[in-house]
Amino acid sequence: MRLKGKAHKFGDDINTDYIISGKYKFKTLDMSELARHVMEDLDPDFYKKIRPGDFIVAGRNFGCGSSREQAPLAIKHAGISAVIAGSFARIFYRNAINTGLPVIECDTSAIEPGDELEVDLEAGVLGNHTRNTEIRITPLPPVMLKILNDGGLVAHFRKYGGFHLD
Amino acid sequence: MGQTIIEKILSRKSGRKVQAGDIVVAKVDFVMGQDGTSPLAINAFREMGGRALFNPSRVALVIDHSAPSPTESVSNLHKLMRDFARETGCRLYDVGDGVCHQLMLESGVVGPGFLVIGADSHTCTYGALNAFATGVGSTDLAAAMISGQMWFKVPPTLKFVCHGELPPGVYSKDLILHLIGRVTADGATYMAVEFTGEAIRALSMEGRFTIANMAVEMGAKAGLMEADEKTMGWLARYTRREFAPAAPDPDAVYERVVEIDAAALEPQVARPHRVDNVVPLSEVGGLPVDEAVLGTCTNGRLEDLATAAAILRGRRVAPSVRFIVAPASRRVYLEALRDGTLETLVQAGAAVVTPGCGPCVGTHNGVPADGERVISTANRNFKGRMGNRNAEIYLASPASVAAAAVTGEITDPREFLK
Known part of the structure; x- marks a missing residue:
């Protein structure tokens, strides 16, 4: 899987309330409506700045807080192709893979807002075209790569009728 | 191994x-x-x-x-x-x-x-x-x-x-x-x-x-x-x-x-907008609060309500504070009704809401106004958590929340236990 887009940079410990506020997520299952409010409490205009394929780039512990799957879904439906962070909170990490949103763990300290990035998930490399640098990414555990390659956990279950992770 | x-x-x-x-x-x-x-x-x-x-x-x-x-x-x-x-x-x-x-x-x-x-x-x-x-x-x-x-x-x-x-x-x-x-x-x-x-x-x-x-x-x-x-x-x-x-x-x-060493601890609070932004309560004592929330899956059980009631017994919630109480379950609600805990809280000025999560997650039952400060027994104080990104949430124990409800400012609950 190869992904290409521009970096939108956020800090450490971005929690799921910031990704999609509780006041919206309880109201609807319409993800394109929720997507309009993604990261709203941190940047009210964020949704308007996204071009399809862009990346959210963050520091440590991205997605901490609640178990709401609306968080990766709202990001995905806003047009973001992947989240790149120093580390992820575990429930968000699972939810992202289950819903087919690639999550990429690597050192993000040298990525600046607006940098043009290209990710090769199989090769495990993130290229920063703006700065002419390459960053190694932490490979996904094989189990997660399998679920992601199946298109998420729903598709995995449709294919196998249950967990088939060996 | x-x-x-x-x-x-x-x-x-x-x-x-x-x-x-x-x-x-x-x-x-x-x-x-x-x-x-x-x-x-x-x-x-x-x-x-x-x-x-x-x-x-x-x-x-x-x-x-x-x-x-x-x-x-x-x-x-x-x-x-x-x-x-x-x-x-x-x-x-x-x-x-x-x-x-x-x-x-x-x-x-x-x-x-x-x-x-x-x-x-x-x-x-x-x-x-x-x-x-x-x-x-x-x-x-x-x-x-x-x-x-x-x-x-x-x-x-x-x-x-x-x-x-x-x-x-x-x-x-x-x-x-x-x-x-x-x-x-x-x-x-x-x-x-x-x-x-x-x-x-x-x-x-x-x-x-x-x-x-x-x-x-x-x-x-x-x-x-x-x-x-x-x-x-x-x-x-x-x-x-x-x-x-x-x-x-x-x-x-x-x-x-x-x-x-737990014996050396004093009351703590988590300051906005992070749960790990923790300091001894004494460092923020005296900060005025507009709303006090007692409840949630963290601290809405009978023991929590009783701890707050012991501080509020014979006292009144400060006029500047809205004190919202959400028992953690119907069973807790009934037990607190039967043993008089809820009577004490309501008499002191509490607004008791339906057992549930509302105030903690910003869906209803106590969304703060712009610029307001809340002290709560909940587990998260992220910006906007209670439904308003322009409000501040301090996390504390039921005793500390009750003490703040009485005085209208963040207060060491041990002052009420002397």
Whole structure:
């Protein structure tokens, strides 16, 4: 899987309330409506700045807080192709893979807002075209790569009728 | 090689001896979802081709996050859950029954050695009962509803040894806030946590639930405790089931051990907008508050309400403060009615709302205004958490919240215990 887009940079410990506020997520299952409010409490205009394929780039512990799957879904439906962070909170990490949103763990300290990035998930490399640098990414555990390659956990279950992770 | 609590439980549930780092597919004993996560899970269940639950008596849906419904769109999602429960035969806890985690604890479906998943991050609360209980998202929930299984990477364990006993006026909430401040919001990411030591053993089960509840605020997958006579005594009030506790081996291997002296603690608060932004309460004493919230899955149990009532007895809530009380469940509500606790709180000026999560998650029942400051017994103080990004939330113990409700400013509760 190869992904290409521009970096939108956020800090450490971005929690799921910031990704999609509780006041919206309880109201609807319409993800394109929720997507309009993604990261709203941190940047009210964020949704308007996204071009399809862009990346959210963050520091440590991205997605901490609640178990709401609306968080990766709202990001995905806003047009973001992947989240790149120093580390992820575990429930968000699972939810992202289950819903087919690639999550990429690597050192993000040298990525600046607006940098043009290209990710090769199989090769495990993130290229920063703006700065002419390459960053190694932490490979996904094989189990997660399998679920992601199946298109998420729903598709995995449709294919196998249950967990088939060996 | 010896095993930690979580290695033991996952070994039993997967049928082979496992250690940290192994990937397992394990059998789950119980599965729970709430109204913020179940509707998506029901969609995923259908998309996966699910027709029946693996065992309807081991699945519960709880309507607690926006209950009673504040809008028609929420009402429609609640109806989706009720229809699904009727169709599949799973348990349904409806408006007024209480917060999902309190209901799981009270209904006897969770006990020592069990593996429980819940589509709510504070599912880790049941770790105080020596169960491996963890939060998952809606798609994982749907997969477990169909298969009765879940996959896990066996986590390494961080052990907290809490020496000494908490001094009067200092509570389990102060202890867990202090521990989170010490290791930070991602100090236990991808790890299980074990809480042990004299200070933990001395706590009531209610106090222990508060601690396990907040394990996720340091990133932990589970917050576990050993089962002792208090655990078994507490369980006997709710179920006649037999349980097989999982105790850690003396030679279990830990990723890290953190020791603290609980006897030296003073009341703590988490300042805005991070749960790990913890300082002694004395550092922020005197800050005016506009709203005080007592309740939630962290601190809405009878002991919490009684602690607050002891401070409010014969006193009045300050005119500048709205004091909102949400008992954690119908059972807690009834017990607090019968023993006079609620009468004390209401007489002092409390507004009692339906048992549920509303004030904590910003859905209704106490959204603060711009520029306002809230002190709450909840577990999260993120910007906008209570529904307004221009408000501030301080997290504290029930005693500290009650003290602030009386004085109208952040106040050391020990001043009321002299």
